[in-house]
Amino acid sequence: MIKVDQLRISFGTHEVVRGVSFDVAKGGSFGIVGESGSGKSTVLRAMAGLNEDWSGRIAFDGTDAPLKRPPAFFRQVQMVFQDPFGSLHPRQTIDRILSELLLVHKLPDVEKRIKQALSDVALPQTVRFRYPHQLSGGQRQRVAIARALIAEPQVLLLDEPTSALDVSVQAEILNLLADLRQARNLTYVLVSHNLAVIAHLCPQLGVMLNGEMVEQLSADDLRAGRTKHAHTSALRTLSINLEEPA
């Protein structure tokens, strides 16, 4: 479904992504883990078409994505951002936010689709005419997911979807993402610095360090400690140490 081959991204003379390659099968879920500055979000943004300065190959469903994406591309691929406070328009109601995509893509049944989108992410219909500031962080992230799903994409790119949320809300959102993937056969690429979150949602993951993907392994190998790169082992040890209560 997704093929990324020798992706290189530079900001000016500084190369931040240096030859990253990975594949994700249809209905699969791939996690990218790394520290800040490792280039993991930059990879995702290039895939979403938010950055046109890249070289290499990015292909969805067998077709190479051009540098400038046509509108139809965004019906196939959608993205959810980290901060639910910053990614929703503060002066637009949820109804307006959700209907924008439908209007842009000239989809019929706006009324029905918005109702469906809200119930898909387990939000009450009363939310529809509220503003983002009237919702909690978890509800806002649900709106962001509903907005991404309303155009019925096949691929969802998730950039730290739960790191701005409470752990209790994080559990709800992670469950929601898992359910939606199963129900709609979606393909996910998830970026996070939290190894436990990645391993929970993604059977396959890649570890990034200084713009390179230093290792790709399965979540089971990671749990069992079959890591090859020292950085992966370090991240694993840290995650295990901190997740157990003292």
Place this chain on the structure above:
Amino acid sequence: MLVDIKNLRIAFETRTSRFEAVRGVSMQLGTEKLGIVGESGSGKSLTARALMKLLPSNAKIEADRLAFDGIDILGASERGMRQIRGKRAGFILQDPKYSLNPVKTVGSQIAESWRTHKKGSRKEAAEAAIELLDQVMIRDPRKVAGAYPNEISGGMGQRVMIAMMLAPDPELLIADEPTSALDATVQAEILRLIDDLVSRRGMGLILISHDLPLVSHFCDRVAVMYSGRVVEELKASELAKAQHPYTKGLLNCMPSLMHPKERLPVLTRDAAWLNP
């Protein structure tokens, strides 16, 4: 007793309604490390801010006792509070991006904090700033002292904040979500640094966070807050024996690397938790 809080209540009043955000919190702290854990809106930050009298003017604070080292905070004047804030109790905030002055070098900001409370010359202050940056494990303190906040990383920015708070040698450090804007690796480094500095200097620490297992590694005691009340207080080492369903729920709903779960258990909130 460094901090003594008895039956603290904080309410926000508008023309038509009254919202009680903190409803009878009591806690005591000596020279030890206390973690306050809870979800957003549980009143953990408000409790810490009340101690420094840093609440917005529409907040109504009442308490049977609210004291820092024997000084009554509720009755203290602004002038009196300035003798406590920064000098005797430091406050580390969540996001270094928004808490540092963007148009001053980090060295001069630390020097300013040192000079305000220690009264020395500019030169002494500049030297002290470099020494403090060294204490928070910054590799090239001289170079970093001359940098502006936008030129340093988030983790480094948080170290600068810690250096600034340590400058006046406070007796108490309040850290309000000091690492939630940071990476997992940096998070651990910063908490270890705070832990180490607090132990070495014999200070008290109030660490506010929503990550229960994380806090338990760096604190002696943990108070779990829910909807403006402390529902459970226990030793960090006895977290596994937590009794309250809310505490257990918070522990269970974390995804775990070593104990994978098909679905994460979600907190089912019981109305009885509101009024124990």
